[in-house]
Amino acid sequence: MDYDTIDDVYLAGKNPEYDAAAKKLLSSKKILAWILKYCVEEFKDCSIADIRDRYIIGIPEAASVPVLPDETNAVAKIGTDRISGERTEDTSVTEGKVTFDIRFRAITPHNELVQLIINIEAQRSRHTYYPLLKRAMYYVSRLISSQYGVDFDKAQYGKIKKVYSIWLCMDAPDDRGGITRYRMQEEPEYGNILDEKENYDLQQIVMVYVAHARADMENRLLNLLGELFVSEDDASRKKAELIEHYDIDLNENEERLVSTMCNLSVGVYVRGRESGIAETLRKTAVRFLNMGLSVEDVAKGTDLPVEKVEEIKKEIEEKKI
Template identity: 40%
Template sequence: MRVGKWGESMKEQRFIITESMMDSLYGYNNAQYDQHAKRLLASRKLLAEIVKKVVPEFHDVSTTDIAEKYIEGAPQVGNIPVNPGLTNAVPSQIKGDRNEDGAPKEGYITYDILFHARAPGTGEPITLIINVEAQRTQVESTLGYHLMKRAVFYVCRLISSQKEREFEGKDYNSIKKVYSIWICMDSPSGNSYINYYKLEEKHLLHRYKEAAENYDLPNIVVISLGKKADKDKLIHLLQVLFNERKRSFDSKKEVLEQEYGIDMTPDMEKEMTTMCNLSLNISEEAMNEGRVLGREEGRVLGREEGLKEGENRALSRTAIRLLTMGLSVDDVAKGTGLSVEAVEKMKENME
């Protein structure tokens, strides 16, 4: 497929946004969209749906009880630093309503959503991490690292940062169990899946069985959303909220209310409305970019031999624009028809 093609009687460039690029545009590298998505996901009702599905301690508990009885305090959104030496500097109680707007200028990484939950029947606090990544991809070449290794780092920090925060000195018996739950808006296999990672005991010589509660502390859950509709209740909910771009706000609200019994609060409606509007504005801006630039260049040059030059210049300007919006070199090359080498050169010149 050749993009940016000029028809015999046309003077308007047809710039094509690929599906991969649209996935990137909807929230990828957009701090404003990301922040609204995190605040929506931090609602107790949505967290209860996630916790019930992926945290074993809550499998037999109703989502209503999870939301109203077991989630303690107000979930923190973008407030608690991940970095060593900073997590413990925050007051010992993670509870509260000190939600701030995150920004790329911040000099440290924060957990997207962090809250305490009380295990049913025991009263034992379980620290849960709900982490939402706005880049919508697990592709290592795009991220610059393997997402699973980042998840391991986060869950280790959730354990180590408890010292002088959840327990003092050598009171290691007070270490709390943690869950780091990652919701990914794409899937390496193309299909939706939920994976669970935890420590397990293996006997290499003779047999001695350690009590599971002494080592079953760090837990990672990865929820990946595929392109196809899925019958799984949690996957369907997350796809409706974050991946179904053509579904209107009213339709999403209807799904939450009729299929999940979730009555949207005014705050939830505000966040979801803003997300829908941001998605529409971002996509329209990108799709119009090539058409507008193509017309401008065609009018200025006005010669048959100038049409090709105008096309190339328009595509180059479009590529630069898309790079500044955070798209990867590969996605920009696919969308504009330019070579990967040419786009890489543009990116180097921008730095």
């Protein structure tokens, strides 16, 4: 049983149509610019307009860049506001191919010769069969190693580009949003022999936790993501909020994506409709049990109590008799 693949399918969301719409919306440079502003140090002093129009380069890639080694890297194209592709995980559980949700490059405002390779992952939950942070560690490692043969060759390690892996998690603990950064630090143990920061500051992970309930937070990115993916506003209200507070004018296609997300009662992100959520979790538990997962693993993956999973397993066994 390929547990990694099962996790990837589960994390793709409870409703594939919602999932595709959400990731396609995130692929817009209008949204990506806000994420870079608040998550990538190199852009903290830049305007949203400059990030959107000057620093994001090429076509950010979605669903086309494999995570696993020895698979072909997609080639970025130039001249569009949209990330190519609609889905980020394979539809087949048996193939075992895992791809980055969204990947793109950006040029830093201070050094035109340096590029950042950034991937963004949208997750329904931070609770998985494994620590999500370890998965993020693997992703930044892959983002660096996959540069071999593309950005550098043989012993040209000085050409390695800095990478970011940004994870948007829609289950903030205690409904309190937050942003946490993980990076490599230099700590002399004996003496004071130091190196240039650019030689070791090559990978950062940023975990973004979006609260379920609308909160009066000072962080504008968290409020923006909350409005897009958590609030119960209809599409027209969301569009008005985005224009008024974030100067984001959705085009016809983007507004249609928001409408799709609003019209679906169950999506990638848990919304508080308890009856719908309970039924979806039950179906997920049944599917995982039929795949041969243990009661404990199913409980972890669905957030259901072990007792409830045992009850579901008993029902399945009785039906087989």
